[in-house]
Amino acid sequence: MKKKLAIIGAGIAGLTLANFLKKFTDHEFMIYEREESLSLEEGYGIQLATNSIKILNEIDFKKINNEKLFNPKTLDFYNIQNEKICDLDLSKFNNEETKYTTLQRSTLIEFLKEDIYTQHLRFGKKIKEVSELKDKILIKFDDNTNDLVDFVFAADGIFSNTRSFFEKKKNEPIFKKAIAARVILKSKSELNISDENISLMLGSKSHLVLYPINKKKELNLVCIMRCKKFDPDNTKQLITNLVLKQNPKLKIIFDNEIKSWPLYFTPKILPSSNKKVFYIGDAFNGFLPTLAQGAGQSIESAYEIFNLLKENKLVSDTYFELRSKRAKIVRKRSNFNFFAFHFSNSLMQKIRNFFLKFLTRRKSFIKAYLNPVYKN
Numbered sequence: 001m002k003k004k005l006a007i008i009g010a011g012i013a014g015l016t017l018a019n020f021l022k023k024f025t026d027h028e029f030m031i032y033e034r035e036e037s038l039s040l041e042e043g044y045g046i047q048l049a050t051n052s053i054k055i056l057n058e059i060d061f062k063k064i065n066n067e068k069l070f071n072p073k074t075l076d077f078y079n080i081q082n083e084k085i086c087d088l089d090l091s092k093f094n095n096e097e098t099k100y101t102t103l104q105r106s107t108l109i110e111f112l113k114e115d116i117y118t119q120h121l122r123f124g125k126k127i128k129e130v131s132e133l134k135d136k137i138l139i140k141f142d143d144n145t146n147d148l149v150d151f152v153f154a155a156d157g158i159f160s161n162t163r164s165f166f167e168k169k170k171n172e173p174i175f176k177k178a179i180a181a182r183v184i185l186k187s188k189s190e191l192n193i194s195d196e197n198i199s200l201m202l203g204s205k206s207h208l209v210l211y212p213i214n215k216k217k218e219l220n221l222v223c224i225m226r227c228k229k230f231d232p233d234n235t236k237q238l239i240t241n242l243v244l245k246q247n248p249k250l251k252i253i254f255d256n257e258i259k260s261w262p263l264y265f266t267p268k269i270l271p272s273s274n275k276k277v278f279y280i281g282d283a284f285n286g287f288l289p290t291l292a293q294g295a296g297q298s299i300e301s302a303y304e305i306f307n308l309l310k311e312n313k314l315v316s317d318t319y320f321e322l323r324s325k326r327a328k329i330v331r332k333r334s335n336f337n338f339f340a341f342h343f344s345n346s347l348m349q350k351i352r353n354f355f356l357k358f359l360t361r362r363k364s365f366i367k368a369y370l371n372p373v374y375k376n
Helices: 012-024 050-059 105-113 161-166 232-244 248-254 294-310 316-341 346-359 363-374
Strands: 004-008 028-032 045-048 074-079 084-089 101-104 127-133 136-141 146-149 151-154 174-185 198-203 206-212 219-226 259-265 277-279
Touching: 004 012, 004 146, 012 028, 012 050, 012 105, 012 294, 045 050, 045 105, 045 294, 050 294, 050 363, 074 346, 084 346, 101 105, 127 161, 136 151, 151 161, 161 277, 174 232, 174 248, 198 346, 206 232, 219 232, 232 248, 294 316, 316 363
Parallel strands: 004 028, 004 151, 074 198, 151 277
Antiparallel strands: 045 101, 074 084, 127 136, 136 146, 174 219, 174 259, 198 206, 206 219
16 A cells, blocks of 8 residues: 655665665655755765675666775784784675675765655755654644655664654663774875775774775775764874874874764664654664674665565564664674774783684684674
């Protein structure tokens, strides 16, 4: 039966769901975005494992210019002194059609908005009030417009404004006492790393991730650092005190423009209290970035909603059980990585590095730890 749907938020989750709805259903839908335009900041890199690529291929992901994508060969582990520890072969998760992919977030957003932008996307839409009317949801926006829909899909991020209208039980994101700093590099800046791979450099209370985001091999660098509070004006000093103190040679990569943001996570996984309202992407559960699954889980959750809609099985309990099972797996591994990447004790670092060398060569470990995430 044809339904009328409202998608709140034009990020990866909302746009992915919209593409599947347009391509494979006759449901009427609209995306409502509170900002005045899409965020198309070019530098922001993302990683998409094969679980995401398999889904995106159903909506013609191959249409993206191949020069704007990259398929890293391995994940290389280094210590903060730029000495290699070991590597993990990413091709273990690939096949001919689905390969581990890195790219700019803007490249993916441009692709996802192509068939949606004109007819199915409205900007400057901030929710003012919601109410139930004859088994439907009435959404009123602060520009004095409204929409009466059968279902609401909240895809408006970890600080979801939509949740505040529907949920009495609060689930406020918590600051992890860590920040991320990002730099875009035109080359590997004389670092002893391969620009064909993802490089992970592990230090005391910090780690760096570098990976190519296109065929030109421009590199996205993200530096995660422990700190008690977020002060964007103090980012360079924090890098100096925490990262460069461990390896002064890394200074060259931080001479470029630096952007920083605080890391938050959602403390609990809670179901929707309204059977007509569903949360997808970070609005469902916000992860730490240490498994590189933020974008991937946004794509997955949108796909789960789409399949339930297509099969006429969209029930709140069914979706929550399905999504929370996946979210718990990703959250557990993301939290463990965050813990293991930041050992400050030199003995613990040596023990961790020993196990990294051992485990990355064990099929049983890869099957148990990574396959449940990457090959879902």
